[in-house]
Amino acid sequence: MARLGSGIPLVARGREISRLRAALDEAAVGKAGAVLLAGDAGVGKTRLVDELAASAHPALVLTGRCLDVGETGLPYLPFTEALGQVREAGLLDLTTRPALGRLLPELALPATPPPDTGRDVPGLPTHLVGHRPEQDIGQLQLFDAVHGLLVDLAADRPVLLVLEDLHWADTSTRYLLSFLVSRLRAQKLLVVCTYRSDDLHRSHPLRPWLGELLRLPPVQRLDLAPLSAIDARSFVSALADDLADDVKLEIAERSDGNPFFAEELIAVAAGGSGVPWTLAEVLLARIERLGPRSRQAVRVAAVNGRKVAHDLLRAVVGMDDFALDEALREAVQHHVLLVDREEVYTFRHALLREAVYEDLLPGERVRLHSQYAAAYRDRPDRGSAAALAHHSYQSHDLSRALEASVRAAQEAQATGAPAEALRHLETALKLWHAVPEPPEGLTERLLLRRASWAAGTAGHPERAIAFARGAAQLADPADPEDAAETWRRYAQALHVLDGNDDETTAAIEQAWKLVESRPASQARAWVLAVWAASLRGRRIYREARERAELAVADGRASGTDAAVADALATLGLLDEPEGEVAKAREHLLGAVGCAVRAGAVSTELRARYFLGIHHYDLGELERSRRVFDEGVTRAEATGLAWSSYGVEVRVLQVLTRYYTGDWDGARAAAEPPEALVSSTLSARVAAAATHLSVSRGEFDEAERRIGELRSDWHRDLQIALLTGGTGAELALWRGQPELAVSRVADTIAWARQEVGEWQLAGIRLAALGVAGYADLAVRCRRRRDAAGEAAAVEAGVELASYARKTAELGVPRTGVLGPEGVAWLARCAGEEARLTGEPGVEAWTAAVDAFGFGSVYEQAVCRWRLAEALLTADRRDEAVPVLEAADEVAERVGAKPLLEAVHRVARRGRVGLHGGVVRDTVDPLTPRERSVLELVALGRTNREVGEELFISEKTVSVHVTRIMAKLGATRRAEAVAIAFDRGLLDPR
Numbered sequence: 001m002a003r004l005g006s007g008i009p010l011v012a013r014g015r016e017i018s019r020l021r022a023a024l025d026e027a028a029v030g031k032a033g034a035v036l037l038a039g040d041a042g043v044g045k046t047r048l049v050d051e052l053a054a055s056a057h058p059a060l061v062l063t064g065r066c067l068d069v070g071e072t073g074l075p076y077l078p079f080t081e082a083l084g085q086v087r088e089a090g091l092l093d094l095t096t097r098p099a100l101g102r103l104l105p106e107l108a109l110p111a112t113p114p115p116d117t118g119r120d121v122p123g124l125p126t127h128l129v130g131h132r133p134e135q136d137i138g139q140l141q142l143f144d145a146v147h148g149l150l151v152d153l154a155a156d157r158p159v160l161l162v163l164e165d166l167h168w169a170d171t172s173t174r175y176l177l178s179f180l181v182s183r184l185r186a187q188k189l190l191v192v193c194t195y196r197s198d199d200l201h202r203s204h205p206l207r208p209w210l211g212e213l214l215r216l217p218p219v220q221r222l223d224l225a226p227l228s229a230i231d232a233r234s235f236v237s238a239l240a241d242d243l244a245d246d247v248k249l250e251i252a253e254r255s256d257g258n259p260f261f262a263e264e265l266i267a268v269a270a271g272g273s274g275v276p277w278t279l280a281e282v283l284l285a286r287i288e289r290l291g292p293r294s295r296q297a298v299r300v301a302a303v304n305g306r307k308v309a310h311d312l313l314r315a316v317v318g319m320d321d322f323a324l325d326e327a328l329r330e331a332v333q334h335h336v337l338l339v340d341r342e343e344v345y346t347f348r349h350a351l352l353r354e355a356v357y358e359d360l361l362p363g364e365r366v367r368l369h370s371q372y373a374a375a376y377r378d379r380p381d382r383g384s385a386a387a388l389a390h391h392s393y394q395s396h397d398l399s400r401a402l403e404a405s406v407r408a409a410q411e412a413q414a415t416g417a418p419a420e421a422l423r424h425l426e427t428a429l430k431l432w433h434a435v436p437e438p439p440e441g442l443t444e445r446l447l448l449r450r451a452s453w454a455a456g457t458a459g460h461p462e463r464a465i466a467f468a469r470g471a472a473q474l475a476d477p478a479d480p481e482d483a484a485e486t487w488r489r490y491a492q493a494l495h496v497l498d499g500n501d502d503e504t505t506a507a508i509e510q511a512w513k514l515v516e517s518r519p520a521s522q523a524r525a526w527v528l529a530v531w532a533a534s535l536r537g538r539r540i541y542r543e544a545r546e547r548a549e550l551a552v553a554d555g556r557a558s559g560t561d562a563a564v565a566d567a568l569a570t571l572g573l574l575d576e577p578e579g580e581v582a583k584a585r586e587h588l589l590g591a592v593g594c595a596v597r598a599g600a601v602s603t604e605l606r607a608r609y610f611l612g613i614h615h616y617d618l619g620e621l622e623r624s625r626r627v628f629d630e631g632v633t634r635a636e637a638t639g640l641a642w643s644s645y646g647v648e649v650r651v652l653q654v655l656t657r658y659y660t661g662d663w664d665g666a667r668a669a670a671e672p673p674e675a676l677v678s679s680t681l682s683a684r685v686a687a688a689a690t691h692l693s694v695s696r697g698e699f700d701e702a703e704r705r706i707g708e709l710r711s712d713w714h715r716d717l718q719i720a721l722l723t724g725g726t727g728a729e730l731a732l733w734r735g736q737p738e739l740a741v742s743r744v745a746d747t748i749a750w751a752r753q754e755v756g757e758w759q760l761a762g763i764r765l766a767a768l769g770v771a772g773y774a775d776l777a778v779r780c781r782r783r784r785d786a787a788g789e790a791a792a793v794e795a796g797v798e799l800a801s802y803a804r805k806t807a808e809l810g811v812p813r814t815g816v817l818g819p820e821g822v823a824w825l826a827r828c829a830g831e832e833a834r835l836t837g838e839p840g841v842e843a844w845t846a847a848v849d850a851f852g853f854g855s856v857y858e859q860a861v862c863r864w865r866l867a868e869a870l871l872t873a874d875r876r877d878e879a880v881p882v883l884e885a886a887d888e889v890a891e892r893v894g895a896k897p898l899l900e901a902v903h904r905v906a907r908r909g910r911v912g913l914h915g916g917v918v919r920d921t922v923d924p925l926t927p928r929e930r931s932v933l934e935l936v937a938l939g940r941t942n943r944e945v946g947e948e949l950f951i952s953e954k955t956v957s958v959h960v961t962r963i964m965a966k967l968g969a970t971r972r973a974e975a976v977a978i979a980f981d982r983g984l985l986d987p988r
Contacts, residue, residue, distance in 0.1 A: 632650050
């Protein structure tokens, strides 16, 4: 039996505490994890984590507790508490992570100017990955800063982060916790979270969130069940040796295995009272033992919530300092309240506070809430506005509740908590028509606009549209600039979701009508910039160019640099399809520079993304890679590594490094192979990383990851296109052509359901599908299965025809196929030659040349196939340098499957690579005889052996006769058996 620091025994929890300590031990050696500790109220969750924390040395222990949203308006409260402990330990440096100042505003560095409130913050991509929800820059930066801080702390020692009472967690806290847990890798970090399982009703927001979290491999759930009857008796006996046995037995039975309930029953019984029946009676019995003033202080404290500051309680309770001190001292001595160094009083258990609050009369509650509202009115503390809104609402002072809700929304937005800002704004909107005189300067239209923005940044695009639509309907034409901003915001909200083109067009045109005849202004510049991007997305290029050029002119005249950057990026995207390469580059570089000057980070990342794509489309892979490397560096430096465009540049960084042969760099960019697939963003990075797993021969890992990502196809077309292709390649390397062609067909069928620029991926998929059919045709020829061969050839030819037709469409963004598309089409032609049984030397030579724009691995694959074709055409001398070039690349990048394939061809063609000769230790067999015998051992016929070794069937027969003679065998099977017995054949 273990005891906690409080002296309360920890009975029958050996299994649970052992699991927690084992998880901490794993974290200490670099295997990060998270434990979700679930149990009923009072079952002992806090005692268990306290025991873990007490024995966690030398780990750094950080704790935080969620409070009921009615008790506090502070988003991220548990993280704020934990951060305060880091500060007290002298381990907090805000100069390196200034975004943490959002959680500790009293230490925040001077604020930087906010980004231009135009198209920059929402980030509405119109590129090939489709539209994405708006991202809140402040929230992403905060998340990145908290994650970085914990990683830094865990570098020196293990870190135990305990977050209690998640059933009360605000939305932003849940988002931040998801962000952290989904990025648990090899840090020395353990996150332990507790929550009440009995509080999770069907519609509780924690239920679906827990389901998502428990999908992650490092996360485990630990259920803390009530004590058994025997354990409950042991618990009661340990606490109450002086009670009669029959009383202890009754207490154990009444407690239902709940340690907290049992403890309270013991306290009542020890006081000489009878044992009450309900938990509420038990808890109130403890309160009744207090004196009148102490009872009053406790009741007043309960109205504020689980915690209350001393000065706040003094302002409400109506006692002098001496009387209040005496009252609170008694409550602390009777274990009703706990007090910390900052004179904040906390109820020992949330159930105790709930029982006291529920026992108040309705009128008493209203009166006390009103007194708290008056006390909060002039308090400057962070969270006071939300508390004022709560108490005003509970005391039916709706006017003050409305005003305070608006202030609370502003505070939440400044903290980087858009979900909480939205909650406060929705409260304000509900109160709007119930308040006769709203605050001066506040309108319903303004509230709706702010709510739309908050909903968009919190990831609720449908609600953002609804609020924006309501604001637009209330727009006042007498104030054209403001009305145009409202309609522009509506158009942006609509643009996030597909299928709203007509409504988006109507909204942005209405915004333009309001400012068309007015001089240059910020509103006018942004209307034009958003309109230009929308028109380009709908492929109305001429009008898009006109609007973008006007936006640049207006933005420069009005000093709206972010709008200028946005419009320049659009112009760059319009230039390239028209063949204006130099102008496209100039505009995109200008967009980057302008966005940097404006501090418009999202627009900057968008411009860098398209600049990298520009180089990529032209086949300038090295330049493209450098641009994406710089983009990732900027995203990380600004705390936006996991924003929409932060992930886009990272995905392309992985792919360009992979294509250019920097596979170690690609792996580092993609994070370790055990990276978690926790969201659409991280899933796209993981999808890109499957290229590495497949090409390096990590087949089991690749199969697992590709299978996991199949469930994400509906969320992102690019995940389907990436993993559909790598899944087909994996099946080809594993000798499963049927599976390869099935995966290609599945992916193409899926892509056809979507609207997007997937033609290039379609050509690549078709080429891999033709390769699969070619493998099937070769297999059927060896088996003399004419019908099977004919079916494979017919299907492969049809797929090759599909690739050519797809290529004729070009790529919509640029209007041309580009070097990569041309290369994959050439690869498809080579596979088609192999499909029909032709050597295809010319086709494979063209494919090798086509991939010469910098895609070193794909070029090496084509060289492998070209060497096969040359050997088949009896052009052995030409095949040698081709094989050597493929071998060098495969060896350098670590492409094991390709390396083995190249060596297999060299061995069968009797080619000595890199100046060597084909040697073997087999005696008395020659190297050629050994090659023949190896294939005979695999069950090949003479004809099949000849096809694989590029010799005639008659020559094979001669070799087999010689082998049998040398080994003293009379049959082929006997020769194979003798060779195995003599160690002349590898058993593998």
